[in-house]
Amino acid sequence: MSDEKAGINEVHRRDFLKAGLVFGAGAAGLAAGYAAVPDAFARAVFAAKKDGITNDRVLVMIQLAGGNDGLRTVVPLQDPKLHDFRPRLAAPSVAQALPLSNDFGLNANLKGVKSLWDKGRVAIVQGVGYPNPVFSHFESIRIWETGDPTRRSINGWLGRLMATQYDTLGHPLTGCACGATDVPGALRDLQATLTVVQNGKTFGFQGGSDIENAVTALYKGTPGIYGALFDTAISTAKDTIATLKTAADKYQPAAAYSDNAKLVYSSKNQLAAALQLAAELIVTGTGVKLLHVTLGGFDTHYTELNRHDDLLGYFDQAVSAFYSDLDAHGLADKVLVATWSEFGRRPKENASGGTDHGAASPLLLIGNPVKGGFYGAAPRLDDLDATGNLKYKVDFRSVYQEILSAHLGADAKAVLGDTFEQIPFIAAPVSVGA
Amino acid sequence: MAVETEATRPVSRRRRGVSRREVLGVALAGGAGVAAIRLLGIGSPPAPSAAPATGKTDWISPLGGESARVSQLLRRVTFGAAPDELDRALSDGYAKTVQRLLETPPAVPPALAGADQAAKGNAIRAQSLQKWWIDWMLATPTPFAEALTLFWHGHFTSDYRKVGLQTPWIYWQNLTWRQHALGDLKSFLLAVTSDPAMLRYLDLGNSTGQNPNENYSRELMELFTMGPGHFTEDDVRASAKALAGWREPQPGTDGKVGIFDPRRAFKGGPLAFLGTTGKFDTEAVINAILAQPATAPFIVQRLLTRLAMNNPAPAYVNRLADGFRRSKYSLKQLLRDILTSTEFNAPPTYRSLVKSPVEFMVHALKAVKAPELSQLAVQGGGGMGQNLFDVPDVGGWPMNEAWISSNTVVSRVNFVTGVLNGLKSVPPSGKAPAQHLESVVSPATAQLLNGASDDRERWFIVLASPEFQLK
Structure with a gap:
């Protein structure tokens, strides 16, 4: 199969129930008013699945955690208001920006992104947000993760996608969080299996197969509200370890990934290693479709001037290496990189040389699948909302919709629950359900 | 084989203490459609009966017995118990143990070596700071204070990355939080x-x-x-x-x-x-x-979901919140109200929380009496998602189901392997399932325990088991 040779295999349907993973919540627990969470867990059963999406497109979501300052990422070059709001922050970023047009330039440290822009490989969607912006990190993260500004949903938008439109049975690497220890909210859905690998090189049981066998026997039919989660985590880990073992021999990185950026701002600072693991999973044909990585440290309430630039420089190096690596392996046409962040930052700077929580900000979509250029509309600095924040121009679910339907060939409405304005940044949409 | 059920087991309400026999003489109770069983006499060959592998499966709560309530108390709020701590609490009984936890002033940890030099060009090492606290969690005579300090460290949180280690400030914060934990x-x-x-x-x-x-x-x-x-x-x-x-x-x-x-x-x-x-x-x-009505329930909810149960009923939260306000926000009174409430020991709350990585690692090291291996707990937390003084973000650490992923379960098992490999000899394991798991285990765990060939293997099963990850 040519796709397998190219490194991405097709997903095949396997209809089976993993023994021991089905359970009902204890009746006593449910009767005594402790029902809500146990009931959610009780649904963590492996239902037999219909045929899933079988195309070979891959999505990599990069979370810029903390709230990325859009005005220092895609810099307005001509707006005098920016200098009024930001006496310390505006001048250097405007002077050093890498011009993309008469009006906008990229942060000076996004040199690799700029060179991809010049090749038509970068789409910038300006002014992305949602109605009635929320300025809490955690509330807004949840909104972005679930795709639900009403904050009623629990499952992540990619989790829902996996659970309903991919066949994750026996394919633990359909969705993978790289460089993390916990399941990112965007990928969360109790009906889907999901792998989390912090470090692909060390992932495995110390003590080898004896330990692995003992633990596999130990985590079977575990009772209680966490039982299925534990058992699934162990069986997923075991499958993933086996896959990684064969993958490691087949992969040689074709680009220099470096995490020597000395970023001390956040514990989530191994973006390059996480993207290298993502590349390994893609290149070696593990069947991976949906990847999530996180770079922390964007909550720049203070001394933003160099910190934010350093973060973007590090992001730029890691993403450039990832793109080059995939390109050298002949896979760049299949993979879309998309950034997201819970919000942008306040136009007006604060006493600490930083910026407080804001609203709308631009998203970057990077890779051969995109049709390069500007989309959406930049929010106006002379038309702020009552909280002094930028007004959004594009609902973030419009971006999700294009990713889902045009890039992944998924039923976007089934995932998002509605249809949104089309933002056609994918160059050659795949057909839905392909 | 003696078969004892919840209904037939005698529970004396008049007896204050709990006998050793009650702890160890646990019995197999495999009810119909119930997969969680109690073990009889680990060490003797009990051969668990064939409980159904799937179906209605929740843990059989042992909380009708005072020994299990004491054991659960120590697991939830003192990082579990070493055998001598458990013996003392069992002999005191539940009420007296709660009283002792609340009324014993927190022991003061030894000074972190070199902390006063931090501002003179000798920055504190993050690992030294982390090890200092883990060592104290293992050594302290008042582990309740450490469990509370850990709770507040995740609540009023700060991390060494932003605060820096060129001052003792992050270390001082830990000392300050401990002083206020029962204030x-x-x-x-x-x-x-x-x-x-x-x-x-x-x-x-x-x-x-x-x-x-x-x-x-x-x-x-x-x-x-x-x-x-x-x-x-x-x-x-x-x-x-x-x-x-x-x-x-x-x-x-x-x-x-x-x-x-x-x-x-x-x-x-x-x-x-x-x-x-x-x-x-x-x-x-x-x-x-x-003065806001939201404040007391918020703190109550936060404490309960970390130390007591995963999904407390609103009426219970509100009742505790009322008492908290009436006591002028006394944390000691709130904790007393929580620990002495019937809800705290209600059967549905049994094993409804997942131990945080630090709780898991400290309990494991206490169980095998290996404080000298605390460095493993310093290094082991990263893969499980919890490094002390290094929260993922200002929201602190997640809890319960968020601690469970393919990465974290492998890291937890590897920690157990590392600890057991680090011990020249391991303590006797015969009482471990009773002391640390209340002998309430899944059929899979029971089978492995019964088939274990030696203490080392049995300790591995106990500490790596899903049962031990829960509190």
């Missing part, structure tokens, strides 16, 4: 607001009334006291102004609290905050927050 919430909040590490972590130390930094103001309400949805953006702005004026103490001095500089404070007249208009300083902001 009153108002004093605690005043200490949090002027804590040097917090002044840096949430930027209040470089905010001004003229151009306020909102970071601390927002998180004080959203994450520390009231929760989202109970304040407006205008409240965030107003309290940012009202709180401005604090600055960090001079590094290198032994100033353990921030300095309030009136020149940096807000001078613009009355502020409207949480429904009242007037002049607000730091104490007035905190008083206004404590």
